[in-house]
Amino acid sequence: MTPVSENPLLEASFLQRLQRLQLLVRRPLPGQWKGEHRSPKRGYSVEFADFREYSPGDDLRYVDWKAYGRLDRLYLKQYVEEEDVYVLLLVDCSRSMRFGQPTKLLFALQVAAAIGHIALCRFHRVGAGLIADGKVIWMRPVRGKQSLIPLLRFLGSPPDARSTVLAESARQVANGWKHRGAVYLLTDLMDEHWQDALRTLLARRHELTLIHTLSPQELRPDLMGDLLLVDSETGETREVSLSASALSLYQRALQQLRDDASALCGHFGGNYLLADTSQPLETFVLREMRMRGVLA
């Protein structure tokens, strides 16, 4: 574990601004304790949900006496339960994420920390996993604002990994994280089997938000001429002769990747965001994520 930055991941002033925000989780998710998010369970909130026939032992306070007067049968009013949400922050720590200025990894960890802080402020349960070399390094779920420090400490020291192996990591997440909840995956998708990984996570009926983290060098590569490209993770090389037409082919391939990822997430009710690391963190979190319905 090596600190990703000498400075704290998030500034105190920024943390303060984040306190006013909340996570937008669309689907009802089961929680453990009473919270602010709609749960699939029936409970005792003020929001009416349904009727059901009375059965002995039910609390008579919830009998709908007006219906009894009209129908001469006992019906019980049911209300929506509101619980906390299990929030999982998954950050890809592979070598490819160490590109860019700031590095994609730092940017992803800062975004993860921001989401975690918002979730803790709303009394959700927040867990984290750092994906490295096909393994996941876990942080057990924590709750409450006081848990921010351990969370930041965990995110501040990512492993010095080489490759991603995203599909294998996703399988470990699916097996190791039993709570259905909101999963935030921050990765550059530089893995041949990224679709398998996403399908594995989505099959668990998590509400998946994919934050596709890319540096400007990947979004708008400034390369031309005869080059020998070296893969930072595998050391694999490719001889290319780059020209305007080759770059346009690259842009087309990149756009195809984004479209596929977005379509896959959308199909399973997930969310897709592109994070350009050249933009300021505040702009991305406070503006982009709110505009894309991840935060409110």
Next chain:
Amino acid sequence: MRFLAAWNLLWFLPVGGAILALYILRLRRRRVEVPAVLLWTQVLQDFQANVPWQRLRKHWLLVLQLLAALLLVLAVAQPYTRAWMYSGEAHVLVLDGSASMLATDVSPSRFEQAKALAREYLQKMPPGDQAAIVLAGARPRVLCGLTVNRSELFRALKSARPAETGTNIAESLALAAAILTPFAAPTIEVFTDGGFAEPRDVDTGRARLQYHTVGSRAENAGIVAIDLREDQNAPGRFDLFAVIHHNSEREQRYTVELWRDNNLADAQEITVPPKSEAPVLFRQLIPTDHPEELRVRLDTRDALACDNTAYVVLHPVRPLKVLLVSKGNLFLETALSLDPRTSVEKRTSPPSAEESGRYDVVVYDNIEPASPPAGHAVLIGVIPQWLPVVPLQAVENSMVVDWHHTHPVMRYVDLASVRLSKATPVLPQAGTETLAEASEGAVMVSLQKPDKRWLLITFDVTTTDLPLRVAFPVMMLNALRWLTAPSESAERGLIPAGGLAVIPVPGEREKVTVRLPDGKTAEVSVQDGAAPFEDTLQTGFYRCPETGYLFAVNLAQREETELAVHSYTSQTGTGASAGLRKVLARREWWQWLAGILLAVLALEWMMYHRRW
């Protein structure tokens, strides 16, 4: 296919090797680390999907470059084939490059318009026809020999420049006819203003002669004659004589200025009658102690500028020392002493070479010199064996029948009916010039060498009535002047533009330089103590800095000043009617190879930059 320069094919080895070396160097790729090559792999797959021979792409570039090198080397080797080609006609374009073509009555000048006409003619010439270009000036000059290469012809035409000389059209046409001798139905196209007498007696052979006339009617005035002569009444002083000619139909007044060494010395107003000429005389000019440049300038602006100024050199006058070797000849002694600047010494025996070197002229009167004189000499009544003349049988009671009227010695001399009671006529050989002849042979001969001149009078003057005539002292006076001023005509500016100037060069120089009127210099080889200089195409003063020799060149030609425009009728040649005929000719292919080379280079460039 054969090659004109086959050894140039060897150049392919170094050139091809260099390309291969450069190609290998160019393949060193820059190493760039990227987060992942995943997306780039897809790009390469797309490349390969689009172009099946993508792998060969770089090899294609190499192949194209080697092909370009091969084409270049082949072109340099000048491949050719022999093929039967249709040859319609051969043309010689004769471009009048005389002074009148400098006239600006048409824009920009007659010469430029003639060039434009010639260019148009070449453009319309049928393919396969050959053409040559001759520039007609004082001496005709071939600017471009017969060729089918149009660009070569256009280049020659572009480089053509007119000279401030007259036109020797007859010689130019003869040259053109000579060029066209092998052809059956050639044509000679003359681009001119027609400012010359129609050359009717020139035989152009089979060639058809056609004139293309340029120019219009333009008023012009110019100096058509100039001369500088010693005033007979004031020895040591000179009269400058010039003739102003104009072609205007109205009487015109002109100011004629005399400039001495760039200082205005005199000016005269003269009136020239319509289409006529008028003389102007600047009298009694006193020479200074150095050769002086005299310019006579006609103050007018007209179509031709180069005839408005005439040039002449005024040399300082120096006393003459004459040695008369004679047993007594009163007539001769008197005639030689007439000029007060001449001091005459007498003796009865021939001088030694050292003694004769102290005199400007040695006159041998019936006394034969022991050896050929080292300096200027007059030989009277003796015919030494070393002279290049063949003595004929002596005659009695003969008579002078003809003499060289224009020779400086014979100026103002009338030898009509001079009786010779006793004379030995001679047969002049090469290098001599006959000045007077009797019916039996030459009786007066001049001989000119670069450093000396001799005058031979084959009869004893006392046995004739010549000494009793006015002609005798005049002739002797002329003879002294001619002998002591070897290049008198040149010094007085009587060299016509385009004529030959002989520059005397004392010492052992091999080359001398001549500074032209426009400031440029030319180098001339020295032969036998003289440098023949032919490049007198500009009017003005020419100076030889090494020897200080100065001479003047003038246009002074009425035909050029007249600026007449004549349209002469075409003449049909005696050749067969124009028609195509087959000839076995050499066809060169390097132009095609050069074109393909350009296309290959363009393709290579596109492949390299577009990354197909």
